[in-house]
Amino acid sequence: MWTTVLVSGITLGCFYTLIAMGFALIFGVTHIFNLAHGELLVLAGYVAYWLWKTLGLSFVYTFPAAILAALLVCLVLQRLFSLLSEPLELNSIVVSFGVAILLQNGMLFFFSGDYRLIRIPALSHGLHLQPFYLSYAQLTLLVLSLLVIMILYLLMRHTYMGKALRATIQDKEAAALAGINVGAMGILAFAIGAVLIGLAGPLYGCIHYLYPTAGLQATLLAITITIFAGIGRIRELILGGWILGLAESFAVVLLGASWREMVSAVMLLLLLAINPQGILGKEER
Amino acid sequence: MTLLFKHYYAIGLLLLTLIWCHLVSAAPASIKIGEINPLSGRLAKQGLEIHQGVEVAVAEINETGGLEGRRVELISRDDQSQPDVAIARAEELCAWKKVLGLTGGYVDSLVGPISEVAKKYKVPYVASASLQKELTQRDNPYFFRVATLQGFVKPLCTIISRHFKPQHLAILHAATPGSTEFARDLESCLESHSVAVELMEKFRPGTPDFTPLIGKLASMDIDVVVSGGFFADHLLLVRQLKENRVCPKAYIGPFGIAYESFIREMGDDANYLFSTCAWNPGITQPGTEKDSKNFVDRFRRMFDREPNTTNMHGYTSTRALLAAMQHVLRQRKPLTGPNIRQALAELNLDLPMERLSFDRHGDPRNYHHVVVQIQKGRLVAVYPSDRATGSAIYPVPSWSQRK
Numbered sequence: 001m002w003t004t005v006l007v008s009g010i011t012l013g014c015f016y017t018l019i020a021m022g023f024a025l026i027f028g029v030t031h032i033f034n035l036a037h038g039e040l041l042v043l044a045g046y047v048a049y050w051l052w053k054t055l056g057l058s059f060v061y062t063f064p065a066a067i068l069a070a071l072l073v074c075l076v077l078q079r080l081f082s083l084l085s086e087p088l089e090l091n092s093i094v095v096s097f098g099v100a101i102l103l104q105n106g107m108l109f110f111f112s113g114d115y116r117l118i119r120i121p122a123l124s125h126g127l128h129l130q131p132f133y134l135s136y137a138q139l140t141l142l143v144l145s146l147l148v149i150m151i152l153y154l155l156m157r158h159t160y161m162g163k164a165l166r167a168t169i170q171d172k173e174a175a176a177l178a179g180i181n182v183g184a185m186g187i188l189a190f191a192i193g194a195v196l197i198g199l200a201g202p203l204y205g206c207i208h209y210l211y212p213t214a215g216l217q218a219t220l221l222a223i224t225i226t227i228f229a230g231i232g233r234i235r236e237l238i239l240g241g242w243i244l245g246l247a248e249s250f251a252v253v254l255l256g257a258s259w260r261e262m263v264s265a266v267m268l269l270l271l272l273a274i275n276p277q278g279i280l281g282k283e284e285r
Numbered sequence: 286m287t288l289l290f291k292h293y294y295a296i297g298l299l300l301l302t303l304i305w306c307h308l309v310s311a312a313p314a315s316i317k318i319g320e321i322n323p324l325s326g327r328l329a330k331q332g333l334e335i336h337q338g339v340e341v342a343v344a345e346i347n348e349t350g351g352l353e354g355r356r357v358e359l360i361s362r363d364d365q366s367q368p369d370v371a372i373a374r375a376e377e378l379c380a381w382k383k384v385l386g387l388t389g390g391y392v393d394s395l396v397g398p399i400s401e402v403a404k405k406y407k408v409p410y411v412a413s414a415s416l417q418k419e420l421t422q423r424d425n426p427y428f429f430r431v432a433t434l435q436g437f438v439k440p441l442c443t444i445i446s447r448h449f450k451p452q453h454l455a456i457l458h459a460a461t462p463g464s465t466e467f468a469r470d471l472e473s474c475l476e477s478h479s480v481a482v483e484l485m486e487k488f489r490p491g492t493p494d495f496t497p498l499i500g501k502l503a504s505m506d507i508d509v510v511v512s513g514g515f516f517a518d519h520l521l522l523v524r525q526l527k528e529n530r531v532c533p534k535a536y537i538g539p540f541g542i543a544y545e546s547f548i549r550e551m552g553d554d555a556n557y558l559f560s561t562c563a564w565n566p567g568i569t570q571p572g573t574e575k576d577s578k579n580f581v582d583r584f585r586r587m588f589d590r591e592p593n594t595t596n597m598h599g600y601t602s603t604r605a606l607l608a609a610m611q612h613v614l615r616q617r618k619p620l621t622g623p624n625i626r627q628a629l630a631e632l633n634l635d636l637p638m639e640r641l642s643f644d645r646h647g648d649p650r651n652y653h654h655v656v657v658q659i660q661k662g663r664l665v666a667v668y669p670s671d672r673a674t675g676s677a678i679y680p681v682p683s684w685s686q687r688k
Contacts (some may be wrong), residue, residue, distance in 0.1 A: 113330030
């Protein structure tokens with residue numbers, strides 16, 4: 001049982017990481033606190049569901065369409081947020097809350113309040129790796145989240161664009177003085193964030209389920225993981241996701257299912273009290 | 286001449302106005318009833334379903350001439366799945382819109398606050414979907430409901446203890462008042478029938494991963510699982526049971542499984558799941574087949590789809606309220622809150638879902654579910670035997686044995 005719990009904790013952590021990545025990147029670069037993140041993710045999931053269900057498109061091919069839809073909405077949102085004045089964090093919370101409600105009601109109108117599930121029969125099978133069983137759904141999550149994190153890491157570390165993004169995350173004014181177009185970095189962050197949302201959305205519909213207000217839960221998760229990892233820290237996101245996933249999974253077995261959320265909340269509070277910079281964060285001097 | 290014409294013109298206009306005023310005042314005023322449901326937010330799906338049932342009941346009465354010739358006007362409000370909004374909407378309907386009765390409502394956390402406002406304004410409230418015992422024990426004479434927890438517990442307790450006879454039974458329930466009470470009542474009933482509950486676990490509705498819990502079930506060799514979660518929880522739990530190749534002899538989900546939409550979303554994996562159902566187009570109270578068919582036909586005409594048990598709960602509660610109002614009018618009494626309340630307390634109405642009469646607490650006396658199993662994508666009533674339309678398949682085939 002313990003290996004099953006371990007595997008499920010890690011895959012749950014991967015799922016959390018995938019949900020949080022877009023939010024973390026956008027917030028890190030632009031300081032826009034996008035409360036509509038979860039709704040965008042669910043919208044991408046609905047696009048995939050619609051293509052899969054009504055047009056019979058293979059699940060794999062729904063990803064480009066979901067990415068495109070997320071990209072369109074995210075760029076419109078970026079324009080909207082660019083009109084906001086300081087304090088940006090606070091104003092973006094208010095505006096994105098309104099956008100979230102708008103998207104929720106839009107999805108309720110177009111897709112109804114029914115729960116939707118993208119059923120991929122192949123994912124319900126798996127591998128018997130003694131002493132545990134790894135379903136293809138878990139394997140997909142594991143591989144995809146690691147792959148995305150790796151690509152994002154390479155992008156941020158080894159390309160000029162990534163270095164510019166990191167510089168903007170660290171200090172906007174200094175980056176601007178160094179000749180980096182901070183405004184363009186904001187658009188770029190939204191674009192990359194949209195790609196990540198477009199990847200996570202269809203998976204959300206496949207691993208979890210879709211309904212118009214599911215976004216709230218996803219947004220809260222994204223905020224928690226981002227705080228856990230530390231603002232602007234992409235690599236630590238997966239570590240944060242894993243720690244939360246493992247803590248929740250072991251809490252279910254050791255303490256009972258009702259303790260699951262309590263354990264993650266206590267861990268988050270402890271982390272904020274001990275090291276507010278995130279799991280591996282160091283205090284800036 | 287012009288002056289004379291002007292005078293005639295003014296007098297004519299005055300006469301016309303007087304005639305119009307007389308006609309308007311002579312026309313019977315419509316009867317306003319209020320409905321509060323979660324039409325948006327996390328409970329929007331269920332709220333919209335209740336709302337549709339309410340609309341069918343109102344359309345039905347208006348098509349047959351209304352209540353003693355008076356048209357029924359339905360004022361619908363959305364509580365956004367939030368108790369504070371539910372209170373504000375109830376205040377608006379009772380204090381400002383002056384409705385004569387309230388109906389609708391889904392889950393106790395929303396129904397409870399509405400019932401308190403109804404009590405304050407002496408407006409009878411017939412709730413469509415509420416289960417928590419405490420709500421009918423608060424000494425609120427204006428609160429009635431068409432469902433009760435015992436309607437779920439009794440048939441499940443009997444089928445599990447007499448027919449399934451599990452070695453290791455688990456009850457999982459959502460962290461909501463209704464589901465928690467259901468789990469406790471079922472546990473005590475089963476224990477009184479010498480069936481031990483090996484595992485009792487509470488989880489938050491909308492939990493993103495059940496795998497650790499499934500690991501626990503497998504390690505304890507649980508053979509029958511009763512899950513008091515809701516529609517979405519079953520979607521995830523059943524799918525993850527399959528992914529982890531864990532197949533109990535029976536999986537019973539009293540809330541949220543006996544729905545066409547659930548079967549559609551789950552596909553073949555929905556087969557062999559057990560649930561309970563108060564009504565379904567194919568499962569109705571004996572003797573109410575014609576009424577049931579009329580409801581189904583009207584519903585299809587209005588919404589272009591098959592109705593389900595939640596729709597029927599909305600319809601039943603509204604029918605109860607309208608029947609009580611009709612009774613008051615026929616007795617030539619004024620249509621006041623206390624009179625309607627009295628008529629509800631004395632109500633005896635044969636409806637497709639139940640023979641509706643209320644006890645002194647406002648709970649329905651004859652709300653009985655049937656145990657159903659999904660077989661080949663269809664709901665089959667398997668218990669009690671007098672209402673069964675097929676036999677239960679127990680133990681269910683393992684995942685690998687299924688096509």
